[in-house]
Amino acid sequence: HAAPAVVPVGRITRVVAHRGASHDRPEHTLAAYRQAIEDGADALECDVRLTADGRLVCVHDRRVDRTSDGRGAVSAMTLDELDRLDFGSWKGGGAGPSRVLAFDELLALVSSAPRPVSLAVETKHPTRWAGRVERELVRQLRLFGLDRPTPGMPDRVRLMSFSRTALHRLAVLAPELPRVLLTERTVPGWGSRLPSGVLIAGPGIDLVRARPGLVLRLRAAGYRVHVWTVDEPDDVELCLRLGVEAVITNRPRQVLEQIGDR
Ligand code: G3P
Numbered sequence: 488h489a490a491p492a493v494v495p496v497g498r499i500t501r502v503v504a505h506r507g508a509s510h511d512r513p514e515h516t517l518a519a520y521r522q523a524i525e526d527g528a529d530a531l532e533c534d535v536r537l538t539a540d541g542r543l544v545c546v547h548d549r550r551v552d553r554t555s556d557g558r559g560a561v562s563a564m565t566l567d568e569l570d571r572l573d574f575g576s577w578k579g580g581g582a583g584p585s586r587v588l589a590f591d592e593l594l595a596l597v598s599s600a601p602r603p604v605s606l607a608v609e610t611k612h613p614t615r616w617a618g619r620v621e622r623e624l625v626r627q628l629r630l631f632g633l634d635r636p637t638p639g640m641p642d643r644v645r646l647m648s649f650s651r652t653a654l655h656r657l658a659v660l661a662p663e664l665p666r667v668l669l670t671e672r673t674v675p676g677w678g679s680r681l682p683s684g685v686l687i688a689g690p691g692i693d694l695v696r697a698r699p700g701l702v703l704r705l706r707a708a709g710y711r712v713h714v715w716t717v718d719e720p721d722d723v724e725l726c727l728r729l730g731v732e733a734v735i736t737n738r739p740r741q742v743l744e745q746i747g748d749r
Pocket residue numbers: 505532534547609669715735
């Protein structure tokens with residue numbers, strides 16, 4: 488593919504810590520999110536899943552096997568059961584034991600951070616619970632007052648999903664919160680129109696590398712573009728050239744160092 492034309496407004500204004508500073512710390516743990524805040528990340532990304540007793544926890548995979556010393560599906564375990572597992576030591580490299588992070592603990596961290604940080608929440612398994620994940624997510628955000636605009640931070644919370652069904656539910660529950668449609672590959676309609684009310688496109692970096700023109704078309708159509716997961720310096724450069732607004736990265740400190748005040 489030819490190099491994409493340089494476009495103006497090449498300014499990444501948001502560096503989003505993917506599962507926290509997850510290159511350095513065990514993903515989705517308090518340690519990873521505290522590190523991300525310390526590193527200067529503008530926003531924290533997390534995935535949410537529902538436990539068997541209806542609590543939201545920050546876990547990416549359907550099962551706990553990869554990131555803990557337990558086995559089984561998150562949705563089959565209660566929060567108490569998850570709480571007994573170690574979600575830290577698998578990472579090695581000196582990372583000690585870590586507890587599962589309940590979503591309300593992450594909201595407490597965001598609310599009490601020493602400087603304003605925003606939150607990009609992704610809902611997983613949209614079909615399994617028929618809307619319970621989305622309802623509980625919005626309920627928690629409202630409890631913490633994070634559904635309201637914060638002065639100087641027009642989109643303190645962004646709601647993300649690969650699922651149009653989930654985004655539609657969220658639009659009904661909390662129309663005021665900006666929504667991000669994630670995708671790994673092109674799907675019909677991309678580049679011209681996203682589902683009604685979706686303001687932000689969230690393509691994966693492989694797609695952006697393969698089809699940089701897609702980002703330009705999305706921007707020309709008025710959409711903001713948030714790309715994941717951008718860890719390599721060349722990919723950060725590409726995102727800068729394309730006028731991407733946010734990069735979602737496991738390495739927020741390195742990306743911030745690279746972009747400086749560009
Ligand atoms: O931020 C979006 C990105 O996290 C989507 O992919 O698999 O890491 O949740 P995944």
